[in-house]
Amino acid sequence: MNKELPGALVEEIGGTIGVMEEHVDFLKERFSLITMKEFKENKEHLADKIVCIFNWANKPDVNSELLKALPRLKVIASAGAGVDHLDIKMISSYGVKVANTPHAVTNSTADLAMTLLLVAARNFMEAHQIAVSPNTVRFHANWVGGDITGMTLGIVGMGRIGYKIAQRAKAFEMKILYHNRHRRPEEEKSVGASYCERLDDLLQQSDYVMLVVNLSPETEKLMGKHEFQMMKPSAMLINISRGLVVDQEALVEALETGQIKAAALDVTYPEPLPRDHPLLKMSNVVLAPHMGTATRGALRLMMEEMVQSMMDAVNGLPVSNEVTGF
Numbered sequence: 299m300n301k302e303l304p305g306a307l308v309e310e311i312g313g314t315i316g317v318m319e320e321h322v323d324f325l326k327e328r329f330s331l332i333t334m335k336e337f338k339e340n341k342e343h344l345a346d347k348i349v350c351i352f353n354w355a356n357k358p359d360v361n362s363e364l365l366k367a368l369p370r371l372k373v374i375a376s377a378g379a380g381v382d383h384l385d386i387k388m389i390s391s392y393g394v395k396v397a398n399t400p401h402a403v404t405n406s407t408a409d410l411a412m413t414l415l416l417v418a419a420r421n422f423m424e425a426h427q428i429a430v431s432p433n434t435v436r437f438h439a440n441w442v443g444g445d446i447t448g449m450t451l452g453i454v455g456m457g458r459i460g461y462k463i464a465q466r467a468k469a470f471e472m473k474i475l476y477h478n479r480h481r482r483p484e485e486e487k488s489v490g491a492s493y494c495e496r497l498d499d500l501l502q503q504s505d506y507v508m509l510v511v512n513l514s515p516e517t518e519k520l521m522g523k524h525e526f527q528m529m530k531p532s533a534m535l536i537n538i539s540r541g542l543v544v545d546q547e548a549l550v551e552a553l554e555t556g557q558i559k560a561a562a563l564d565v566t567y568p569e570p571l572p573r574d575h576p577l578l579k580m581s582n583v584v585l586a587p588h589m590g591t592a593t594r595g596a597l598r599l600m601m602e603e604m605v606q607s608m609m610d611a612v613n614g615l616p617v618s619n620e621v622t623g624f
């Protein structure tokens with residue numbers, strides 16, 4: 299460990315949830331790294347750690363015990379936009395800031411949102427199975443899908459990612475509706491979107507409903523029985539936000555009873571779903587393993603955004619991307 303550099307606690311180096319191998323040198327040039335495993339084995343290393351890096355995917359257990367062991371800790375840098383895995387109030391009671399990476403993830407997540415929309419709309423999963431089957435055929439009615447051009451996309455949550463999705467949808471010549479806490483006049487104008495103050499209005503008119511909100515007490519189970527009843531039977535739900543934004547039992551029922559046509563989900567609860575979960579067996583469901591940010595570019599940008607926040611904290615500057623308002 300290089301004693302000259304500020305100390306950083308990281309979950310792990312390499313592995314599936316750790317700092318990617320290709321980012322290790324970049325980090326090591328700036329910080330003296332210690333992993334959680336090393337920390338657990340030898341706690342006295344910790345006292346001089348002033349920053350932490352965590353990946354939401356590991357649902358890191360940032361508890362009082364850890365915070366007490368890090369008396370000089372200034373900031374927890376969390377990869378990704380969502381911070382629902384961290385108890386920010388509790389963390390800030392220790393004088394520690396939390397920073398996320400809201401800019402790094404916008405394009406990759408918006409791209410995945412459109413991927414899910416296209417894959418579900420065009421019955422791509424089934425088409426792929428037919429294409430690779432030994433008994434493949436020249437034409438199959440099951441791969442006749444829904445249209446995109448001219449159809450209505452309802453975006454629930456017009457933040458950074460929602461807006462990027464709207465830009466992509468505009469290029470696909472879709473009609474765009476959005477529901478958001480606040481109206482976004484400039485964004486509306488630039489993509490030709492219409493604001494729906496009531497979520498029900500958006501649900502009733504949309505052919506594709508895209509969930510892009512942060513998970514919070516206000517948005518938990520935002521989509522329940524009533525909301526599915528509001529949707530068109532021909533409509534599809536796409537969720538790239540957090541699983542808990544949807545009442546999953548109500549979703550299963552809506553899919554089983556034909557209240558809605560299909561769902562494409564990057565997020566569920568829990569993740570991954572138990573292997574006997576009904577959503578895994580439905581032909582009108584496309585599942586991805588929570589991979590909105592999983593591109594090389596986004597991972598690199600996330601690391602850069604986290605390092606910026608950590609360097610700010612080390613240098614006593616206002617911390618970039620500090621998460622406030624909890």
Ligand SMILES: O=CC(=O)O
Pocket residue numbers: 354377378379380381403590591
């Ligand atoms: O889920 C990924 C993120 O929060 O960016």
